[in-house]
Amino acid sequence: SSELTQDPTVSVALGQTVRITCQGDSLRGYFASWYQQKPGQAPLLVMYGKDKRPSGIPDRFSGSNSGTTASLTITGAQPEDEADYYCSSRDSSGNYVLFGGGSKLTVL
Amino acid sequence: QTQLQESGPGLVKPSETLSLTCTVSGGSFSSDLYYWGWIRQPPGKGLEWIGRIYYSGSTYYNPSLKSRISISMDMSNSQFSLNLSSVTAADTAVYYCARLRGSYYVFDFWGQGKLVIVSS
Numbered sequence: 001s002s003e004l005t006q007d008p009t010v011s012v013a014l015g016q017t018v019r020i021t022c023q024g025d026s027l028r029g030y031f032a033s034w035y036q037q038k039p040g041q042a043p044l045l046v047m048y049g050k051d052k053r054p055s056g057i058p059d060r061f062s063g064s065n066s067g068t069t070a071s072l073t074i075t076g077a078q079p080e081d082e083a084d085y086y087c088s089s090r091d092s093s094g095n096y097v098l099f100g101g102g103s104k105l106t107v108l
Numbered sequence: 109q110t111q112l113q114e115s116g117p118g119l120v121k122p123s124e125t126l127s128l129t130c131t132v133s134g135g136s137f138s139s140d141l142y143y144w145g146w147i148r149q150p151p152g153k154g155l156e157w158i159g160r161i162y163y164s165g166s167t168y169y170n171p172s173l174k175s176r177i178s179i180s181m182d183m184s185n186s187q188f189s190l191n192l193s194s195v196t197a198a199d200t201a202v203y204y205c206a207r208l209r210g211s212y213y214v215f216d217f218w219g220q221g222k223l224v225i226v227s228s
Contacts, residue, residue: 033214035155042204042218043147043155049212086155090213095168097145097157097213 004100022087032070110134114222130205143208
């Protein structure tokens with residue numbers, strides 16, 4: 001399959017936990033990665049592989065992968081976490097890059 | 109620390125070719141650990157992968173754009189370039205160049221983005 005599906009909008013109360021999900025057949029064979037994008041900025045890698053965080057990403061961000069679903073969890077959401085989040089993976093052939101449609105996270 | 113910077117015209121006429129260059133600094137350009145890619149984002153919309161190139165020169169392109177794309181490298185100047193032919197208004201977007209880490213196929217460093225408008 002050549003698609004990754006995300007819920008367009010997600011909301012969370014300040015300090016609570018939120019899970020952003022991504023579904024696609026390619027996730028059976030490849031880990032998802034997650035990018036955070038704030039208005040006017042380039043995307044920022046926040047999670048990849050089996051729950052790996054790049055340097056500087058807070059540990060309130062975590063990731064999981066199961067079957068055809070990947071999840072990005074933010075435990076104790078902060079105002080600065082309000083952003084668009086995109087999942088990504090290789091396609092089933094392993095040569096192409098897929099992006100999900102993005103999830104807009106609102107912190108209430 | 110790797111840094112990337114897009115350059116090129118911000119306005120392209122319909123039916124013409126969009127050409128952008130990405131200049132890489134920080135010393136990783138010739139490494140076999142990384143690929144180099146282009147991603148675009150139409151105003152108010154999501155990310156779309158355009159294609160990527162390896163230090164060997166091998167390329168893979170988004171099948172939906174493949175007939176119009178060419179990506180090339182200039183190792184001597186640590187640059188890679190995108191050509192997108194026969195553009196229309198639908199190609200108006202912010203174009204990003206980024207480093208693609210081969211082991212996990214993730215974009216770990218991005219340029220700031222270049223807005224390209226297709227209009228006469």
